[in-house]
Each structure stands twice: as structure tokens, then as C-alpha cells.
Amino acid sequence: MSLDKLRSLYKAVILDHAQMPRNYGQLTDFSHETTVYNPSCGDKIHLTILIENNKIKKIAFNGEGCTISKASASMMTDLVKGKSIKEAIELSQLFSNLAANKKSDTLKLEQLGDAQVLVNIMQFPARIKCATLAWWGLDRALLGKEKEEEND
Amino acid sequence: MAKLNTEKIKQDFPIFNQKINDETLVYLDNAATSQIPKFVEEKVRDFNEKERANVHRGVHALGLRATNQYESSRQKVANFIGANNAKEVIFTSGCTDSLNLVAASFGEQNIQAGDEILVSIMEHHSNLLPWQQLAKRKQAKLNFIEINSDGLLDIENLKSKISSKTKIVALTHVSNVLGTINPIKELTDLAHEKGAIVVVDGAQAVGHFPIDVAELNVDFYAFSGHKMFAPTGIGVLYGKKDLLDKMPPYRLGGEMIANVTREGATWAEVPYKFEAGTPNIAGAIGLGAAIDYLQSLDFELIQKHEQELTSYALEKLKNVLGLTIYGPQKSNGRIGVISFNLKNIHPHDLATALDLDGIEVRAGHHCAQPLMASLNTESTVRASLSIYNTKDDIDKLVSSLHEAKEFFSEFR
Numbered sequence A: 001m002s003l004d005k006l007r008s009l010y011k012a013v014i015l016d017h018a019q020m021p022r023n024y025g026q027l028t029d030f031s032h033e034t035t036v037y038n039p040s041c042g043d044k045i046h047l048t049i050l051i052e053n054n055k056i057k058k059i060a061f062n063g064e065g066c067t068i069s070k071a072s073a074s075m076m077t078d079l080v081k082g083k084s085i086k087e088a089i090e091l092s093q094l095f096s097n098l099a100a101n102k103k104s105d106t107l108k109l110e111q112l113g114d115a116q117v118l119v120n121i122m123q124f125p126a127r128i129k130c131a132t133l134a135w136w137g138l139d140r141a142l143l144g145k146e147k148e149e150e151n152d
Numbered sequence B: 001m002a003k004l005n006t007e008k009i010k011q012d013f014p015i016f017n018q019k020i021n022d023e024t025l026v027y028l029d030n031a032a033t034s035q036i037p038k039f040v041e042e043k044v045r046d047f048n049e050k051e052r053a054n055v056h057r058g059v060h061a062l063g064l065r066a067t068n069q070y071e072s073s074r075q076k077v078a079n080f081i082g083a084n085n086a087k088e089v090i091f092t093s094g095c096t097d098s099l100n101l102v103a104a105s106f107g108e109q110n111i112q113a114g115d116e117i118l119v120s121i122m123e124h125h126s127n128l129l130p131w132q133q134l135a136k137r138k139q140a141k142l143n144f145i146e147i148n149s150d151g152l153l154d155i156e157n158l159k160s161k162i163s164s165k166t167k168i169v170a171l172t173h174v175s176n177v178l179g180t181i182n183p184i185k186e187l188t189d190l191a192h193e194k195g196a197i198v199v200v201d202g203a204q205a206v207g208h209f210p211i212d213v214a215e216l217n218v219d220f221y222a223f224s225g226h227k228m229f230a231p232t233g234i235g236v237l238y239g240k241k242d243l244l245d246k247m248p249p250y251r252l253g254g255e256m257i258a259n260v261t262r263e264g265a266t267w268a269e270v271p272y273k274f275e276a277g278t279p280n281i282a283g284a285i286g287l288g289a290a291i292d293y294l295q296s297l298d299f300e301l302i303q304k305h306e307q308e309l310t311s312y313a314l315e316k317l318k319n320v321l322g323l324t325i326y327g328p329q330k331s332n333g334r335i336g337v338i339s340f341n342l343k344n345i346h347p348h349d350l351a352t353a354l355d356l357d358g359i360e361v362r363a364g365h366h367c368a369q370p371l372m373a374s375l376n377t378e379s380t381v382r383a384s385l386s387i388y389n390t391k392d393d394i395d396k397l398v399s400s401l402h403e404a405k406e407f408f409s410e411f412r
């Protein structure tokens, strides 16, 4: 097996987040909520967020997901906790630029902390959605699209 | 004993002349789409280079040749699936299109409030959603036939759910997740007794064993070309002629009319009534060529090969500790579509690991989310076999699974 290649995607820090996800669960006391699905595999992430004074006071996620989507959700929640809504949305933009392989300056990228390691995801195009799912959920929750509409 | 010559067959498929992720390609995603033999590609190219023209329109020589080829493909399909009449063969863009046609035309015309539509829990979304939404529009009821713990259709459950209220039974011939072959003949007898018509999704059946729609006595039978060595974008809907004759057209436009005035129009005969617009002519010719290719191989040998390989794969996979196979555990009554999960490894992660070894499998819900729910999972890994697969492919899959398992367990 191409273990080296496998390791380049599944870095230790990613496996660590996936094994012991931070902020896993569901807040009982929240102001924002959303569920997002990865339609290609059925994975889902449910986010609950408590916003006070324009700041993310608490955030939690649960749901079903692969290593990449779980790790990404864990890293995302860790990173945006305590940030203002504006800062969180900026981080989300930064992350999608990273996933879309757009240039961002390295100084800015450092703001992404652990989540930077997901940069290798670009070599695995089939897995980009796994990494961006949690961030997409964050956008939806903060921008007020609370629920997936059912078309019926 | 005669055997399928897989080595020679592999050489018929140019896709295998390359490395994937620097490894030899092991293609195990045939249920999603099969590969295309050079022979079929050449027939399509010949058409485009020598006879390309629109069909049923031109009075010129090329138009005539194109039309002849297109219609001879229709005849080939009819012979291949045992249709009594080539007019019962409608070319569509694929299985999904075929099933939508039946729901939009026959369904819209015949379903009323209070009627019931019966599907199975193992349907692909393309044989579920057209019925689910039709039922909603018409205030009809959608019922599900369940499966038993062996992954087989629960016939008792079917009998308890079918009644004189049932107007349509829509069932897959072979499950694209479990590999189960459903007893279509038994079902059509039961359904017809109650006055229901039977729509069969043959996407996973055609090309793996002989189909005889007349003998099965199904009312509609849908399938795609790309899962049986033909190009993408071509499919078939077989329908009994007396039913097709009474159905309204599904799409409107060129090629499907008898006469048009300012105020109205009359429709062409079947199958043209259902083939509005310029059809996928090259695709239809490719489908005809794929049938020629399949017939050059002998179905008995194909079946024997695929069954032996399925049996081998099931045995090998069962020996992988922590691996769960969904669906029938033995190779009889099923085809080589094998879904499984490895304990504590998400299917996506597993599929990525296999991919790095050049082994292409599918991971996900396989467009069968209600089935996933009834199997208590979100998704599975699926390996699906075809004529060019070998025991060596299975061995590589299994050894790659072992290594992936080891890799991911290091972090536990």
C-alpha cells in the first residue's frame, strides 16, 4: 500500500481530531442551528451555536462523518469559538479559498491553526467536500439559513 | 470446461492500458458504470465518420443510412431483451429517464387519489422518487415492500401489501447495493392478479444474465447502456405496446408528431411518440454494438464467471476480521455487487485508501438512502464485478483492505 500517500492526507493531527473530536455533542442552550449533508455519501453535520454580544460563545457539532469531515468539524469549532461573527465568516472564507486552491498569503493562513493541515486535501479532489462540510454549515448557521428545506 | 478468457477480454478495454495512482488499475465500480470496449468505441466512431446524419428526417443517402443503423439497433435491443416487437423499445437518455417517462406519462394518466403504488425498500432513488412525488401529487399512497435479514425481498410482506388498490408495482430486478436478484416473474403474476402494472428497473441486471421481458411478463422494463459496455447518455424503456399506445407523450417537439396545426397536434406512433427531439443516435448505435460484443462472449460463460468470482470474493471478504457484508452471503440468487463495511473505518476513508492502490470502488449511500436507513448505516463500500475482473483483483482488494485496516487502527 502507498502508506506514504495515505499519511500525507491522514496526518496525525487529523486522525487525532477525528478520534477525539473537540466540541462534540449538542448544546441545550443555543441561538443558531443547522444541519448540512454531503449528498454524495449521506454524511451529515448538525451544528448548534450560542451567540452572545455578536460573539460565538459556544459551539458544538454532531452527526455522521468520515475522518476528514469529523476532523474538519472539530478543528473548525475549536477555531471559531470566542470569535465574532464577522471573524468567523472571514475564517470560513479563508478556508474555502484554501480548499479551492486559491492563493492566500501565508500569514493569513496561519490564522487557520490546525485546520491548515487540511491543505493536502487538494490532492484528493474527491474528498474536498468532506473537509468543507462543517464550514459550509457554519456559514449557513451564521447567515441565517437555519434548516435544509424539504422539497415537498 | 469452457471459461471466459478474462485476460483477452481485458485487452478489449483500452482503459486498462494505464496506471491509476501509479498502480495497476483494478476496476471494481462496474455497478456505477462499466468500461467500454474498443469495439464499441470504433462502431460509434465509424458512424460519426461515415454515416452521421439526423434520423427520420432527411431524404438524402446519409440520412437513410443513419436511420437504418438507428433502427437496426432498436431491433437488436428488442431481440436482446426478448421483446416481441421493436416498437416496444423506446430509446431514452438512461434508466432514470425511462423511469421518469413511465411515472410522468402512465402514472400521471392512471393514478388517482386513494390509489396505491408499491415499491421496495431496496430501490435506487431513480425508481423511488418519481413514484414518491407522483403519489404526493395525486394523493395516492406509496407503500414499501421490506427485505428480510438475508437481504432478500420479503415475499410475505409483498403479499400483505398488494391489494386491488395497488395500481403500480415498481421494483428493481437486481439491487444496486445488495446484489439481490428479485423474483420478477412471481411478482408480475401476483401484481397482474390484482390488476396492477409492473415497472422493473433493470439497470443492474441487463448484461449480467439474459433478460426476457415477454417471459417475465413485465409491463415496463428500464435500463441504461453505460452499465453494459455502451456509451453514457443512452438507455431504453421497454413497454407493452397496448400500454404505450394509450399513454400521452412525455416530451413535446420534433420527431414525435403526426401532424401539427396552429391549434393542435396529433402524435406519431410508438416508439416515436416518446422520442421527441434528435435522439442520441451515436449512443443507440453504440448500444447495438455493445449487444453484439456481449453476444460474442456467450452469456452462459459470463454468468458462470461472475458467479464464481462473486463466490470467491464473498469467501475472501468474510475472512477479513471486522468486515460486514450487506445482502445475501452466498453467491446464488445474487450478482457480484458486494456492499460491505469495515468496523470503525468510514467507507469514504476506506475508498480513498483503496484508490491509492489503484482499486476503484464506490463509497456512499449508492442513491438508496431509505435502504441504508433500513440497514442501519449511512453508507457502505461497494465492490462490483464484471467480465474483466479476476481472482487477482479480489486478492488485491483484500490485501489492500488489510493494510488500510492496519493503518487506521494505529490511531485507536
Ligand SMILES: Cc1ncc(COP(=O)(O)O)c(C=O)c1O
Pocket (backbone or CB within 6 Å): B031, B032, B094, B095, B096, B097, B124, B126, B127, B172, B174, B175, B176, B201, B203, B204, B224, B226, B367
Ligand atoms: C438499480 C439502479 N437503478 C437506476 C440507476 C440509474 O441509472 P442512470 O443513472 O444510468 O440513469 C442505477 C444506476 O446508478 C441503478 O443502479
